Amino acid sequence: MDQLKKVWRFLRSMKFAVILLLILAAACTAGSVIPQGQPTAWYTEHYAQQAAGAVMLLGLDDVFHCWWFVALTLFLCLNLLLCSVLRFPALLRRMREGFTPARAIAAWDWAPLAKLEGEPERLFAKLGFHSVRSGKMAVHLPDGNSGAAEGTEADEAETDRVEADGAETDRVETDRLKAAESADGRPVRYAVKYKAGLWGAWLCHLGMLVVIAGFGLGQMFKSEYTVYGVPGQTKPVGDTGYELTIDDFSIALRDDDTVDQYTSEITVTDTAGGEQLGGSASVNAPLSLFGMKFYQNSTGWAATLETWKDGKKLQEDLLCAGEYAAIADLEGLAVVFNAFYPDYAEDESGQPVTLSSALKNPGYLYTIYYHDQVVGMNVLTAGEKITVEDYEFIFRDPQPYTLIQVKRDPFRYLAAAGGLLVLCALILAFYLYPRELWAVQDEDGVWCFGGRSAKAGLLFAEEIGRAWADLKKEEQSDGK
Amino acid sequence: MGSDRFLQVENGLFTAVMVLYLAAMVLYFIFLAVKREKAGKAAGYVMAAGFVLHTAALVTRGIGAGRLPLTNQYEFATSFAWGICLCFLIFLWKYRFQALGAFVTPVIFLIIGYAAMQSREVRELMPALRSNWLGIHVSTAIISYGAFGVSFAVSLMFLLRRNMKDSAFWQEHIPDERKLDAISYRAVSLGFLFLTFVIITGAIWAERAWGSYWSWDPKETWSLITWIIYALYLHLRLSRGWKDRSAAIFAVIGFLCVIFTYIGVNTLIPGIHSYA
Numbered sequence: 001m002d003q004l005k006k007v008w009r010f011l012r013s014m015k016f017a018v019i020l021l022l023i024l025a026a027a028c029t030a031g032s033v034i035p036q037g038q039p040t041a042w043y044t045e046h047y048a049q050q051a052a053g054a055v056m057l058l059g060l061d062d063v064f065h066c067w068w069f070v071a072l073t074l075f076l077c078l079n080l081l082l083c084s085v086l087r088f089p090a091l092l093r094r095m096r097e098g099f100t101p102a103r104a105i106a107a108w109d110w111a112p113l114a115k116l117e118g119e120p121e122r123l124f125a126k127l128g129f130h131s132v133r134s135g136k137m138a139v140h141l142p143d144g145n146s147g148a149a150e151g152t153e154a155d156e157a158e159t160d161r162v163e164a165d166g167a168e169t170d171r172v173e174t175d176r177l178k179a180a181e182s183a184d185g186r187p188v189r190y191a192v193k194y195k196a197g198l199w200g201a202w203l204c205h206l207g208m209l210v211v212i213a214g215f216g217l218g219q220m221f222k223s224e225y226t227v228y229g230v231p232g233q234t235k236p237v238g239d240t241g242y243e244l245t246i247d248d249f250s251i252a253l254r255d256d257d258t259v260d261q262y263t264s265e266i267t268v269t270d271t272a273g274g275e276q277l278g279g280s281a282s283v284n285a286p287l288s289l290f291g292m293k294f295y296q297n298s299t300g301w302a303a304t305l306e307t308w309k310d311g312k313k314l315q316e317d318l319l320c321a322g323e324y325a326a327i328a329d330l331e332g333l334a335v336v337f338n339a340f341y342p343d344y345a346e347d348e349s350g351q352p353v354t355l356s357s358a359l360k361n362p363g364y365l366y367t368i369y370y371h372d373q374v375v376g377m378n379v380l381t382a383g384e385k386i387t388v389e390d391y392e393f394i395f396r397d398p399q400p401y402t403l404i405q406v407k408r409d410p411f412r413y414l415a416a417a418g419g420l421l422v423l424c425a426l427i428l429a430f431y432l433y434p435r436e437l438w439a440v441q442d443e444d445g446v447w448c449f450g451g452r453s454a455k456a457g458l459l460f461a462e463e464i465g466r467a468w469a470d471l472k473k474e475e476q477s478d479g480k
Numbered sequence: 481m482g483s484d485r486f487l488q489v490e491n492g493l494f495t496a497v498m499v500l501y502l503a504a505m506v507l508y509f510i511f512l513a514v515k516r517e518k519a520g521k522a523a524g525y526v527m528a529a530g531f532v533l534h535t536a537a538l539v540t541r542g543i544g545a546g547r548l549p550l551t552n553q554y555e556f557a558t559s560f561a562w563g564i565c566l567c568f569l570i571f572l573w574k575y576r577f578q579a580l581g582a583f584v585t586p587v588i589f590l591i592i593g594y595a596a597m598q599s600r601e602v603r604e605l606m607p608a609l610r611s612n613w614l615g616i617h618v619s620t621a622i623i624s625y626g627a628f629g630v631s632f633a634v635s636l637m638f639l640l641r642r643n644m645k646d647s648a649f650w651q652e653h654i655p656d657e658r659k660l661d662a663i664s665y666r667a668v669s670l671g672f673l674f675l676t677f678v679i680i681t682g683a684i685w686a687e688r689a690w691g692s693y694w695s696w697d698p699k700e701t702w703s704l705i706t707w708i709i710y711a712l713y714l715h716l717r718l719s720r721g722w723k724d725r726s727a728a729i730f731a732v733i734g735f736l737c738v739i740f741t742y743i744g745v746n747t748l749i750p751g752i753h754s755y756a
């Protein structure tokens with residue numbers, strides 16, 4: 001039983017969070033340094049044998065998708081969830097009961113951060129505290145050494161001791177403090193601001209959970225397709241039941257011939273209902289249709305292949321570089337359009353290269369197969385033809401094709417919402433954290449100021465001191 | 481004025497900025513060595529002057545290039561130094577903390593020195609890089625990295641001061657550990673908030689440009705590692721208290737990660753981000 005309790009304690013502890021985050025950071029480092037997703041042979045070739053073995057054994061060739069990385073992330077979520085759920089009641093209680101003059105003053109060490117005669121509200125206003133409560137309270141001035149809080153008791157749900165500047169999570173018995181607020185005590189002023197900031201860290205954790213959930217669900221359910229072609233072609237979008245027609249594709253150039261923008265005009269048809277929607281997709285400006293996003297992803301060259309036999313044209317195929325045409329007239333005969341060189345030349349070693357991206361001297365690299373046997377391979381330039389037995393082939397009309405990526409990730413909004421939550425929560429946690437300011441009038445009628453802030457006690461104290469100094473300066477110059 | 485003229489002016493300003501930062505660094509060292517308030521004050525003014533000229537240099541380059549000057553190693557390095565300088569001046573003004581200058585100025589100087597070694601050629605951007613999101617992404621990165629630069633210097637002071645317990649000089653010249661910790665925490669908070677924003681805007685841009693908001697490319701991964709390191713700083717500081725050294729050590733490691741994300745990833749690991 002004790003063992004179980006220990007495990008439970010550990011699972012919800014911040015120590016566990018720190019360990020998990022450390023391992024995740026190390027895993028990310030490995031994943032960024034070791035090239036991901038290569039075939040096994042790549043690692044055996046580039047690393048020492050043992051290192052390659054370790055990479056494959058630990059799944060370091062695909063760190064971000066391997067089981068232990070996912071498991072660590074799930075543990076982090078569990079840890080976050082437990083910590084958030086268990087801290088919730090304590091936070092709620094602190095929000096409701098933690099900010100009272102009695103509590104603040106009971107925990108005070110009576111070292112005034114500022115002293116003022118006359119209206120104390122001046123300093124409150126200067127520090128941005130607007131709704132100041134006033135009342136009377138029986139407070140015992142310290143007899144020399146200490147007037148600080150007695151009897152503090154740890155928050156049960158606060159598993160990790162939060163030692164923040166100055167103010168511990170004091171839980172002084174509430175009724176004793178209530179009794180301290182009385183009609184015939186000393187005049188007291190008290191104000192608190194940014195109470196909601198108490199929720200900063202909590203909301204940040206919640207936001208992280210949402211981000212991880214959105215990302216994880218996205219990984220599981222998103223889908224991705226690629227469609228490429230030249231204007232006029234219509235192709236299916238994977239198995240979605242939609243068809244994509246490329247209406248136009250343009251490449252805008254700058255004066256120096258570098259590319260300014262790629263734009264595809266497309267129409268998407270729902271083959272079931274017949275509904276059609278269209279628009280243009282360019283780099284950095286994807287098109288959203290039918291719940292999918294269409295990205296102008298890349299471009300390449302396409303050309304028309306003509307097949308002739310005995311002076312008669314047998315067939316005509318529009319091929320993008322990388323595609324092949326099967327010749328219907330003779331089973332097993334196929335022509336692959338391997339690559340295209342718009343400004344064709346040969347380098348010193350006789351390899352085909354292109355001198356520029358301008359269409360000056362087209363060169364078509366092709367391979368011809370007959371039943372898996374290579375029967376021809378070369379670069380064909382404009383006007384040339386390939387002859388294989390009775391067949392003649394020519395390439396003509398090179399033109400750029402467009403490659404459109406189609407993506408669907410219904411959970412990306414969830415991840416985005418989580419990210420936004422984290423961002424807002426951080427503002428709460430780091431800037432709008434709770435601050436309390438109070439003043440008690442001493443026998444001589446002087447207001448003694450105290451203040452606290454669990455998040456930044458020291459700096460808040462300095463801020464009060466500075467505001468006090470500024471106030472004195474202003475009042476002096478006004479008085480002159 | 482033609483765009484070349486703007487770039488010439490920028491060149492001149494850049495040199496002046498280097499000289500001013502160097503002068504400020506020397507003055508801060510003098511301030512620390514002989515504890516002359518005046519030297520510290522003067523250093524602050526020289527820094528501020530350097531910052532004004534630095535801003536002018538960035539603006540002229542922006543006009544000369546006809547876009548935000550945030551796209552290659554040179555531009556990003558000089559902006560990075562500018563960001564640290566901005567955050568330093570804010571912290572100097574807010575916390576009246578002159579000794580910080582002696583630790584921040586060397587960092588600024590190293591980064592601007594790195595910038596000086598890079599090519600200053602202005603090149604047209606590939607289409608994927610012309611995005612407003614990218615502009616927001618990189619400008620916020622500068623603030624974030626600037627704040628982390630300040631926290632690095634303060635945390636270094638924290639760690640050194642702890643190790644120099646016997647040195648009267650350190651005990652006298654450098655604020656106490658509690659204050660150093662408080663300031664470092666403020667700097668990390670600012671940096672962490674902005675880094676979060678940087679990662680989110682980067683994700684939005686990646687989603688628009690590449691169709692995937694997170695693809696574990698090395699630069700993304702390293703920004704996440706940096707983010708995790710600073711999250712560790714925040715938690716260690718909370719759970720172990722300000723007296724503990726471990727948080728400060730993470731603040732130092734965090735900044736090394738920042739530098740690696742920015743320089744190491746580009747030069748050592750190939751990826752989508754390798755052009756910037």
Ligand code: HEM
Binds near residue numbers: 012014079080202205
């Ligand atoms: C990716 C994961 C996490 C992130 C980004 C994160 C972020 C944060 C942030 C920004 C703060 C506020 C720090 C400050 O105000 O100085 C915080 C506080 C805290 N975190 Fe986390 N955290 C994460 C994971 C965890 C986990 C798993 C635990 C589980 C035990 C945890 C426990 C705490 C606690 C107890 C606090 C103090 C809360 C308070 O001041 O009210 N954190 N966290």
